[in-house]
Amino acid sequence: MKNHLVAHILNRVADYMELAGDEFRTKAYRRAARTVEFLNEDIEEVAARGRLQELPGIGRNIAGKIEEILSTGSLQLLERLSEEYPVDLDSLLSVEGVGPRTVKLLYEELGIKTLADLEEQARRHRIRRLRGMGEKREAMILRNIELARSRISRRPLAYVVPLASRIKAGLLELEGVQRVEVAGSIRRGRETVGDIDILVTATDPEAVMDHFTSMDEVEEVVVRGPRKSTVRLREGLDCDLRVFDDEVFGSALLYFTGSWEFNVELRRRAISSSMKLSEYGLFRGDERVAGRTEAGVLEALGLSYIEPELRENRGEVEAAARDELPELVTPLDIRGDLHMHSLFSDGIDSMEQMAEYASVLGREYIAITDHARYIDDPDAYFRAAERIEEIDVLAGVEVSILHDGNLEVPDGALKNFDLVIASIHDPGNLTERLLAAMDHDPVSIIGHPTGRVLGSPEPVVDIERVIEGAAEAGVALEVNSNPLRIDLRDTHVKMAVDMGCKIAINSDAHSRGALENISWGVITARRGWAEAGDVLNTMGLRGFMKWLRR
DNA sequence: GCCGTTTTCGGCCCGACTGTTTTCAGTCG
The missing domain is CATH 3.30.210.10 (DNA polymerase, thumb domain)
Structure with a gap:
């Protein structure tokens, strides 16, 4: 699957087009790159069928470019462009306030190619002499180089939401503030967030700005205007605030929720x-x-x-x-949680404590699924699950998938558990192992299917084959709600839903508090167009048991 | 470079803010 490579090269061409000032070719290449990136099938197969030009934003010219990339692995146009401007585009553009036009100017006038070049020329006060530059911009560039070097680009949604909520609460306390809404990628529920966007309607915008720019959380005020301000927070990310009149709040919220596309x-x-x-x-x-x-x-x-x-x-x-949008699954639809750990393995709370808090959260039933290798006395495990009264508890198990596709516990022993989740916990040969695991009769759910962890390199999995296999085997794929996993991710959920594969939104909690994480999984499933009917644990216990035994 | 029941040529989203301008370009979202 070369979709990622093709999208990357097209995006890179767009960067150079932008640098050259060709606004509309830039847009054309970006759009084509995006189409390829989010294509739900192998671009090579589309090309083989001669259907490239039917894709949005791809015409005769770019179709030819894509074919060149697919057959040679590179693109002559891009080689030419990068010889013409041999600059480290990624680094230079990552400096806030430096855009493509500035990169071009810096290269042509001062031969700046890298972040180090830029820093040196700024320190020697060469930047301020350029047309359109000045002392302030030079100083700003110098400041932002440091920032670009240390910048963690995006953070997990779950880490940013509490911070955004705190800022929102502070704004709501101000007099004359009518509405406060967190917009942007937080409101869209993206798995990672780059900055916080907040919208306010208020009778006294000036007072709102005063408060906003002097909050405890603020490290530095980047921009301050009468209706729009940006601050850099101590946590290292930016927060934008815009003030609007009440009668345009809807269009403003729509606009600042985005996405851009x-x-x-x-x-x-x-x-x-x-x-x-x-x-x-x-x-x-x-x-x-x-x-x-x-x-x-x-x-x-x-x-x-x-x-x-x-x-x-x-x-x-x-x-x-066409009025054909799905009716998305909501948190209230979730009736069970099918993946969690207790003191029997690596959890830090007892089965009783897990059950108790799950009940507080409104779950009707749960499955305790401790790691198979820890359960040395299955009878004690079953008895402990049975003793719990306030909520229905299934005695499940999470079993690791070995390198040869076998499970760490024989199928015979697994049959004693109410529910079996099979997961991979070490790298290598993921696709084949996952497909092999689905063939084991006792397995009902594949846990965190791709094994990815946010911030680490993405494991290689042929997700299309995995989903196809799961749909065929009647095995559900998990949407693991651990905020650092989110696995399946949104686009994979969409693929699963389209292919008729059931998903299970689970907390994979190792403590009581982590049971609440299931909300991140619900958001992810919603982003994947999932309806309640696509989700296994929206069923009541009886329905679920029936599904298990089918 | 792409696209079309207002177009096969002439469009391509739009506004806030900053810094360097003396009327606007660049960047960002």
């Missing part, structure tokens, strides 16, 4: 019906036809309401136009 698509739609969409509303001529609510704006564009988690321009706008 989603917004472009909406504006395109507005234009095609002779309207104009901005954060200040949907206009026909000078008349504002909508803006107070998101639903109102979408309706005026001929679209049904699109949940924030879906707003990625991956087909949801077209589906909304």
Whole structure:
């Protein structure tokens, strides 16, 4: 599967086009790159069928480029461009305030190719002499080089949400503040977050800005205007705040929730019906036809309401136009939690404590699934599960998949457990091992299927084959809700849903508190277009037991 | 470079803020 390579090369071409100032070719290549990146099939197969030009944003020219990449592994155009501008684009562009036009200027005037070159020339005060530059920009570049070097780019959603909520709560306490909403990728539920976007309506914007720029959490004020400010937080990420009037809050929220590509698509739609969409509303001529609510704006564009988690321009706008959006699974649909650990293995709470808190969270039943190798006295394990009264408890097990595709415990012994989750806990040959595990009769769920951990290199798995195999074997794939796993991820959930493969949204909790993590899995499933019917643990216990025994 | 029931040519999302300008380009979201 070369989709990633193709997308990477097309994106790189776009970088150079942007540097050269060719705004529209830049857009064309970016769009094509995106199409390939999010394509739910192998680009090589599409090419083999001669169907490249049917993909959105790919015409005769780029189709040819893609074929060249597929057959040679590289692209002559890109080699030419990178010889023309032999600069370390990634590093230079990562400096806040330095864009492609500045990179071009820096290279042509001062021969700057790397971050180190940039730093040296800035220290020698050569930057300030360039056209359009000055002392302030030079100083800013110097400051932001440091930042670019130390910058952790994106953080797990679960780490950022509490911080955003704290800021929101502080704003809500201010007098004259009417509404506060966290927008951006947090509201869309993306697995990682780059910055925090907050929208406010208030009678006194100035007072809001005063508070915002002087909060305890603020390290530095980056930008401060009357209606828009940006601060750098002590935690190392930026937070944007915008103030709007109440009557345009819907269009503003829509706009600042994004994604960028989603917004472009909406504006395109507005234009095609002779309207104009901005954060200040949907206009026909000078008349504002909508803006107070998101639903109102979408309706005026001929679209049904699109949940924030879906707003990625991956087909949801077209589906909304046809009124064919899925009815997404919600946290309230979750009735059981099928993957958690207790003191019997590496959990830190007892079965009773886990059960008790699960019950507090409203679960109707749970499966305790301690690691097989820890359970040396199965009878004691079963008895402990049976003793619990306040909630139905299944005595399950999580069993590791070995390198030869066998399980660490013989099938015969697994048959005694109510539920068997098979998972991989060490690298190597993942696809074949997963497919082999599904053939073992007692296995009902594959746990954290790709084994990825956010921030570490992505393991190599042929996810399409895995999902296909699971659908065929009648085995469910887990959406592991551990905020550092989120595995399956959103696009994989979509693939599973499309292929009729059941998913199970589980906490994989190793402590009581971690049972709450299931909400991150629900968000991920929603981003994957999952309805309640696609999710195993939205069934009641009797329905679930029936599914197990089928 | 792509795309089309308003176009096969002429469009391509739009606004806030900053710094360096003396009317605007660049960057960001």
